[in-house]
Amino acid sequence: MKSTLWEQVASIPLIIHDPRRKDAQSIIDPVGLIDIGPTVMDMLDLQPIDGTLGQSLTGLMNGNRNPERAIPTFFYDDVAIRKGRYRLIRYRDGSTQMYDLENDYWQVRNLGTDHPEFPQMFSASQETSTSYGFKF
Amino acid sequence: MNAKKLNVLLFSFDDAINPWPYLTAFKEPIQIPNLQRIAEQSTVFQAAYSQASVCGPSRVSLMTGLSTLQLGVHGNEDDIFKLHDPRIVWPYTLKKQGYFCSSGGKVHHGYINLDPAVHDVLYDDDHKFFARDRNIPLYAETTHFGGVQKGIATVHPEDDEKFHDARAAQSAIDFLENYDADLPFYREVGFYSPHGPFYTPARFKEMYRVQRITRPPIWEESYDKSEYSEATFPPKPAYSQKHQLWKKAFATISRPIRTAITIWAAFGMR
Numbered sequence: 001m002k003s004t005l006w007e008q009v010a011s012i013p014l015i016i017h018d019p020r021r022k023d024a025q026s027i028i029d030p031v032g033l034i035d036i037g038p039t040v041m042d043m044l045d046l047q048p049i050d051g052t053l054g055q056s057l058t059g060l061m062n063g064n065r066n067p068e069r070a071i072p073t074f075f076y077d078d079v080a081i082r083k084g085r086y087r088l089i090r091y092r093d094g095s096t097q098m099y100d101l102e103n104d105y106w107q108v109r110n111l112g113t114d115h116p117e118f119p120q121m122f123s124a125s126q127e128t129s130t131s132y133g134f135k136f
Numbered sequence: 137m138n139a140k141k142l143n144v145l146l147f148s149f150d151d152a153i154n155p156w157p158y159l160t161a162f163k164e165p166i167q168i169p170n171l172q173r174i175a176e177q178s179t180v181f182q183a184a185y186s187q188a189s190v191c192g193p194s195r196v197s198l199m200t201g202l203s204t205l206q207l208g209v210h211g212n213e214d215d216i217f218k219l220h221d222p223r224i225v226w227p228y229t230l231k232k233q234g235y236f237c238s239s240g241g242k243v244h245h246g247y248i249n250l251d252p253a254v255h256d257v258l259y260d261d262d263h264k265f266f267a268r269d270r271n272i273p274l275y276a277e278t279t280h281f282g283g284v285q286k287g288i289a290t291v292h293p294e295d296d297e298k299f300h301d302a303r304a305a306q307s308a309i310d311f312l313e314n315y316d317a318d319l320p321f322y323r324e325v326g327f328y329s330p331h332g333p334f335y336t337p338a339r340f341k342e343m344y345r346v347q348r349i350t351r352p353p354i355w356e357e358s359y360d361k362s363e364y365s366e367a368t369f370p371p372k373p374a375y376s377q378k379h380q381l382w383k384k385a386f387a388t389i390s391r392p393i394r395t396a397i398t399i400w401a402a403f404g405m406r
Contacts, residue, residue, distance in 0.1 A: 002151065003189045004369045011154040014184035015175060024176045030183040033194065037201030037226035040144060046233060049226055052201035061179050074203075075189045076210050082185055091364040105157060106352065108359035132187075133205030 005080035005089045006107050010073040016057065018043070027060050030071040030082045053132060070128040079134060081125045086111075088121040090129075090136060096122070141320035144230070145308075148198075148243050148324070150191065150331035156182055163350040167343055167390050192216075192245040199225040199244060215246065222254045230322045231258065238311055240264040241304030241326030266303035268328060269335045281341045289338040296337050301327045340390050 002009060012033065034054035041048055042056035060066065070083040077092035085102045098118055099107040111118065129136055159166050187197035192212040193204040200207065200216075202224075209216050222228065225244075231237045238261045244250060248265065255263045272278065273288060276295035281287035296302055308325045315321055329336075 004365065005189055008153060009189050010185045011157075012184055012186045013149070013152050013154050013156075013171075014181040015171075015178045016181075017174065017178040021179075022177055025179045026182055027179060028182045030185065031181050032185050032187055033198040034187050034201055034203070036146075036198055041226065041229070044142060044144070044230070044233075046229060049201040049229075051206070053203050053206075054201045057179075057181070071183075071185045073185050073187060073189055074193070074205070074210075082183065089365075091362065091368075093364050095362055095364050097360070097362050097365070106354050106359075108354060108357065110360035110362070132203040 003075055005073055005075055005078055007082075007087060007101065007105065010080060010082070016061065018061075021061075025061070027057075029060060029065055029067045030069055031055075031057055031060070032071045070124045072125075072128045072132055074132070074134065077134070077136070079125065079129050079136070081121070081128055083121060083124050086117060086121050088118075088125050090122075090125055092136075094136075143320050144235070144322045146243070146322070146324045147327070148195075148241075149327050149329065150242055152330055154182070154184065156180070161352055164345055164348040195243070195245045199227070201226055212245065216244075217251060217254045222257045225258065227322055227324070228258055231260070234319055236260050236315070236317055236319045236321040237323075238321065239324035239326070240307040240311075241266060241300070241324070242328055243324040243326035247326060264304075264307055266300045266307070269300050270333055272298060272335055278335075279338060281338075281346075283334075285333045285335075287341060288333070288335045289341050290335070291338055293337065293339075299335070299337075301329050304328075336390075343390060 014031065014033070014036075016039070032054065034052070035057050036054070037049050038052050038054040039057040040046075042058050048056075055066075055069075068084050070081040073080045073082075078090065080087060080089040082101075085100055087099045087101055087107065089097045096113060096118075097107070098111045098113075098115060098121060099109065100111060101107075113122075126136065155166060155168055155171065159168075186194040188194040188204050188210075190212055192214065193207075193209045196202075196207055196209045196216045197204055204210060207216060207224075208214060208219055216224070227237055237259045239247070239259050241247070241264075248268075250263060252263065272290060272295075276290045276298050277292060278288050278290055281289060290296070290298070297306065304325055304327060308323060311321075311323055
């Protein structure tokens with residue numbers, strides 16, 4: 001359902017067609033819609049967008065990798081990040097849900113705060129939120 | 137035309153989800169052969185995320201490269217063009233650099249009612265208005281297949297052109313076929329689908345055998361509930377095992393892509 005922060009809402013279709021490049025390629029590293037503007041600027045050889053939090057996707061299109069970049073999705077004071085194989089949602093009441101998307105794409109099993117990856121995911125969520133202008 | 141300068145065509149779909157994980161998830165396959173054909177000649181991002189889970193903030197982040205919090209656009213009630221100068225969106229940079237900028241359909245939140253003063257800053261041609269699909273039953277013969285919002289469908293193929301997205305597509309095709317200026321162009325094409333009201337030509341609903349659509353087995357198991365999310369986002373009855381109304385919304389993913397492909401063809405692509 002719209003406005004929730006699970007994969008089924010936040011993950012959207014993104015295809016870039018560059019007519020100079022005829023081969024199909026599939027990129028699994030996380031990216032955001034916020035990257036479209038920077039990518040267009042880069043492909044057209046224009047100055048980067050002032051203050052942008054997005055990144056040009058041409059590097060990934062040319063074979064570079066960035067699997068551990070955290071990509072946030074906000075709903076007012078709730079925030080979720082996708083990073084690596086995990087998704088961490090942090091609600092405004094402070095509660096969290098963390099999922100392993102490789103084994104649990106439907107996100108039915110909350111890994112909980114005792115999971116060994118929770119601390120790094122939680123600090124990545126804090127850092128990303130802060131850089132996007134939101135402190136929790 | 138300056139060979140070094142590329143033209144830019146931006147398509148947006150309203151409320152579309154990443155289709156790739158779901159093609160066979162419901163047993164009856166989701167049919168997007170045209171999108172698959174585009175994908176076979178393109179770079180597909182399998183893990184792309186919207187920066188907000190509702191439309192308005194997501195679109196402003198897309199069109200500015202900035203965060204919803206930097207912009208102060210937190211929900212659909214916040215209007216970027218009331219809060220900021222329109223020149224904050226990155227297409228303005230293209231205009232400034234000499235690109236011919238044009239748009240048709242829903243790309244910015246509220247495009248239908250975009251303030252002419254804003255429109256004229258960002259685009260070089262006129263604001264284009266295409267009626268939304270809600271009133272289609274008033275001017276086309278329809279039937280209904282049931283399901284979410286009754287699954288209303290037009291009966292006659294000649295009524296295809298009455299849909300918002302068909303008009304948006306035709307406008308883009310006309311643009312591409314007639315554009316002959318020396319400047320490179322930037323053209324936006326905004327589709328309303330698969331956003332509700334889920335009206336389609338009947339053949340897109342007939343593509344799916346509703347009885348075969350099956351809930352993934354994991355849906356029948358319990359899931360770890362968050363007190364907060366259960367209270368804030370209560371499950372909708374239409375999507376429950378009992379009602380199964382969601383199944384009838386399947387057709388809405390196939391149709392906009394069929395419409396998009398007409399533009400693809402006009403662009404000289406196969």
